[in-house]
Amino acid sequence: MASFPQLKTGVVAQYPADRRRNLPTQVIRFLDGSEQRFAGYGAPLRSWTIHYERLDESELAAVESFFEEQGGRAGMFSFTDPFDGTVYPSCSFANDRLEVEFAGPQDGRMQLVIRENRS
Amino acid sequence: MLVFPQLVTGASALYPVKKTSVQRTAMNVMADGSVWIFGDPDGAAKAWELHATGMTAAEWNAIEALYQATSGMWQTFTFLDPTGNLLAQSENLGAGAWTNGPLIQLTSGVADPLGTTRATRITNTGEAAASVAQVLSVPGTFEYCISAWARAAGTSNVTLTAFTTGANLAKTFALSGAWSRIVLAGNLGQSTSQVTFGAQLDSGATVDVFGMQVEAQLAPSDYKQTNAKGGVYSKTRFGSDNFSVTAQGIDVYDAVIQIVDTEG
Numbered sequence: 001m002a003s004f005p006q007l008k009t010g011v012v013a014q015y016p017a018d019r020r021r022n023l024p025t026q027v028i029r030f031l032d033g034s035e036q037r038f039a040g041y042g043a044p045l046r047s048w049t050i051h052y053e054r055l056d057e058s059e060l061a062a063v064e065s066f067f068e069e070q071g072g073r074a075g076m077f078s079f080t081d082p083f084d085g086t087v088y089p090s091c092s093f094a095n096d097r098l099e100v101e102f103a104g105p106q107d108g109r110m111q112l113v114i115r116e117n118r119s
Numbered sequence: 120m121l122v123f124p125q126l127v128t129g130a131s132a133l134y135p136v137k138k139t140s141v142q143r144t145a146m147n148v149m150a151d152g153s154v155w156i157f158g159d160p161d162g163a164a165k166a167w168e169l170h171a172t173g174m175t176a177a178e179w180n181a182i183e184a185l186y187q188a189t190s191g192m193w194q195t196f197t198f199l200d201p202t203g204n205l206l207a208q209s210e211n212l213g214a215g216a217w218t219n220g221p222l223i224q225l226t227s228g229v230a231d232p233l234g235t236t237r238a239t240r241i242t243n244t245g246e247a248a249a250s251v252a253q254v255l256s257v258p259g260t261f262e263y264c265i266s267a268w269a270r271a272a273g274t275s276n277v278t279l280t281a282f283t284t285g286a287n288l289a290k291t292f293a294l295s296g297a298w299s300r301i302v303l304a305g306n307l308g309q310s311t312s313q314v315t316f317g318a319q320l321d322s323g324a325t326v327d328v329f330g331m332q333v334e335a336q337l338a339p340s341d342y343k344q345t346n347a348k349g350g351v352y353s354k355t356r357f358g359s360d361n362f363s364v365t366a367q368g369i370d371v372y373d374a375v376i377q378i379v380d381t382e383g
Contacts (some may be wrong), residue, residue: 072142099139
């Protein structure tokens, strides 16, 4: 399986980096104000928002090419959590759209969201 | 051949350039939280937003003439990605995109200057000079820059070439055992619609090559690896029928130009 590409420095993310956990709890509220809650499914799924700045064109092109090889959300790849180094073997892009800005020489910028899949 | 014009300086675009890659997928979320996603490669699209500031009247007139020739968003034109490598299969020199000499031998998996093993060893086993070359459907009137990293174990030379009907450019480089980035830049100045770019080896020469890149500009930028698709988009369109320019002064024009590619 493919792996999310590293930058030239060997890292996969820059500051600021966001990590989220998502659990789909269902909440049913009744007319008397009471409610029932149901856990949707077991373990939470993680997602990461990656912000890139000051990348060179090679690094931008590598991520862009990887996004297209994956077909946007359709592909699966392994991703190393930049917070703790854990490798998550089944992840995907969360969006079908990738915007890349070439703001200046050696100043490429992009933002993308990666989500963990339930295997 | 309708082509998005270069600036008079030979640059293909100004900073900032925004580029958007759009894929199309169908997504089903199951009750247990698992997700089934199906890709639709034919639905992929690309878009560019060019912020052209400080254009001369001649530069703006050339873009406006193209806009009139295509009737706005209606018809297509060729666009050379200002952020891309025009060559396809830049690291697979044996792929169908390349038209190599019949006695050229390729060995992939060679150590490259970036610390990986993506370079290719090229050996010309023939009795005459031969090339690793690629024909691009691009105008012969643009400024181009072909670049690559190269080295040789012995005393081999390599010649970077660009030719079209009626003109050619070539520059020979004496190589050493250390990687060096070699560059050939120029304008063929011919009203043609195909240009062949390549690296030519003398008879018996063996050269390691990595990162071949062609750009429609005067000097090389960072190397961009390509796969099946290079940076030549032959069916792009203007992204909007609204086309406006702001005159900031005498012979100083600003515009934001949107270009889309939905047909690959």
